[in-house]
Amino acid sequence: xxxxxxxxxxxxxxxxxxxxxxxxxxxxxxxxxxxxxxxxxxxxxxxxxxxxxxxxxxxxxxxxxxxxxxxxxxxxxxxxxxxxxxxxxxxxxxxxxxxxxxxxxxxxxxxxxxxxxxxxxxxxxxxxxxxxxxxxxxxxxxxxxxxxxxxxxxxxxxxxxxxxxxxxxxxxxxxxxxxxxxxxxxxxxxxxxxxxxxxxxxxxxxxxxxxxxxxxxxxxxxxxxxxxxxxxxxxxxxxxxxxxxxxxxxxxxxxxxxxxxxxxxxxxxxxxxxxxxxxxxxxxxxxxxxxxxxxxxxxxxxxxxxxxxxxxxxxxxxxxxxxxxxxxxxxxxxxxxxxxxxxxxxxxxxxxxxxxxxxxxxxxxxxxxxxxxxxxxxxxxxxxxxxxxxxxxxxxxxxxxxxxxxxxxxxxxxxxxxxxxxxxxxxxxxx
Numbered sequence: 001x002x003x004x005x006x007x008x009x010x011x012x013x014x015x016x017x018x019x020x021x022x023x024x025x026x027x028x029x030x031x032x033x034x035x036x037x038x039x040x041x042x043x044x045x046x047x048x049x050x051x052x053x054x055x056x057x058x059x060x061x062x063x064x065x066x067x068x069x070x071x072x073x074x075x076x077x078x079x080x081x082x083x084x085x086x087x088x089x090x091x092x093x094x095x096x097x098x099x100x101x102x103x104x105x106x107x108x109x110x111x112x113x114x115x116x117x118x119x120x121x122x123x124x125x126x127x128x129x130x131x132x133x134x135x136x137x138x139x140x141x142x143x144x145x146x147x148x149x150x151x152x153x154x155x156x157x158x159x160x161x162x163x164x165x166x167x168x169x170x171x172x173x174x175x176x177x178x179x180x181x182x183x184x185x186x187x188x189x190x191x192x193x194x195x196x197x198x199x200x201x202x203x204x205x206x207x208x209x210x211x212x213x214x215x216x217x218x219x220x221x222x223x224x225x226x227x228x229x230x231x232x233x234x235x236x237x238x239x240x241x242x243x244x245x246x247x248x249x250x251x252x253x254x255x256x257x258x259x260x261x262x263x264x265x266x267x268x269x270x271x272x273x274x275x276x277x278x279x280x281x282x283x284x285x286x287x288x289x290x291x292x293x294x295x296x297x298x299x300x301x302x303x304x305x306x307x308x309x310x311x312x313x314x315x316x317x318x319x320x321x322x323x324x325x326x327x328x329x330x331x332x333x334x335x336x337x338x339x340x341x342x343x344x345x346x347x348x349x350x351x352x353x354x355x356x357x358x359x360x361x362x363x364x365x366x367x368x369x370x371x372x373x374x375x376x377x378x379x380x381x382x383x384x385x386x387x388x389x390x391x392x393x394x395x396x397x398x399x400x401x402x403x404x405x406x407x408x409x410x411x412x413x414x415x416x417x418x419x420x421x422x423x424x425x426x427x428x429x430x431x
Contacts, residue, residue: 005272012108013123014153023102042080073110122163209422214255223265227308239303241265246414281330334369
């Protein structure tokens with residue numbers, strides 16, 4: 001198993017609340033953390049060091065960097081530009097380092113959109129008077145700038161509900177313990193950690209095949225898709241996205257380079273993978289048509305909407321009597337990919353079926369869609385399938401073999417499916 005992926009921890013709040021002190025405490029306390037040095041156009045202050053506190057550049061250079069898509073996030077605050085390097089953050093997270101960012105609220109919100117698994121911590125003083133006193137005592141800004149920062153704080157605190165945690169930085173000793181506890185807790189969450197090798201040790205034979213994925217490129221689709229009726233309403237399904245998310249984590253832990261293409265799911269995407277959000281079946285198809293030729297496997301765990309309205313109403317449809325909808329089929333993504341791409345990678349499909357003929361229909365789908373394997377899971381079994389944390393089913397392969405999976409957590413099942421798919425492909429390579 002590979003090292004657990006790093007977390008992206010963002011400390012944000014108004015100027016003067018003490019977020020930099022807390023950020024540097026985490027760096028000093030935990031050897032697995034690294035401080036993200038932002039780029040800024042503001043002048044160097046006091047004892048600040050180039051490349052340690054900030055990278056200081058001219059405004060013209062910063063604008064050039066924006067054009068080259070250099071920044072993960074950037075914002076203009078109090079007349080100066082600030083930004084965070086996209087590639088640097090991704091490299092640190094991939095090697096297992098937890099990146100600590102000390103940025104403004106605007107930037108934190110951009111980070112959450114780009115990295116849904118990032119952890120946002122809002123820092124604030126116990127009162128406006130304390131904040132004003134701290135800003136004034138720094139002796140780095142004239143009174144007009146202090147006034148501007150206090151006015152900006154009113155806007156910044158309005159976004160506190162978009163953050164994951166809150167620390168009132170009243171007594172520094174307490175705040176240091178609180179931010180330590182947040183980081184420790186985040187690293188222990190199953191969503192953020194590698195699958196425990198202690199679990200694998202109980203039945204190691206079931207996990208043979210995980211080693212196949214080291215260095216491979218894998219695409220995992222997840223979640224439902226949405227097809228809009230109007231600007232407010234849409235057609236979708238009850239998929240939570242947990243199965244797809246679990247597959248992405250299992251492949252990530254096995255050493256694969258994972259691209260996670262997800263519809264609007266109920267859970268955030270995992271850390272340590274590249275995430276592309278989509279909404280419609282057409283958007284998902286377009287991404288896969290571009291990325292699948294470069295992949296070693298496509299895991300089609302997404303619950304793609306089968307139908308969409310034949311017409312879209314701009315705005316909100318008024319409620320008045322009976323509304324009749326005309327629906328048309330959405331693209332059959334796997335079938336169209338097979339007819340579009342010259343070099344289609346192996347596919348592991350998923351098939352949620354109801355009734356006694358479920359296995360037969362799943363096998364028919366595998367053949368019709370050209371998949372190498374398909375996981376059939378019965379939708380009419382209580383506690384399995386959509387909107388649950390557990391699942392069960394049978395993984396069928398196109399050579400006639402299969403692996404039965406008894407009901408258990410989706411995270412555990414994802415490890416079993418990843419291992420089984422690895423064994424199947426290794427066997428094919430040996431042949």
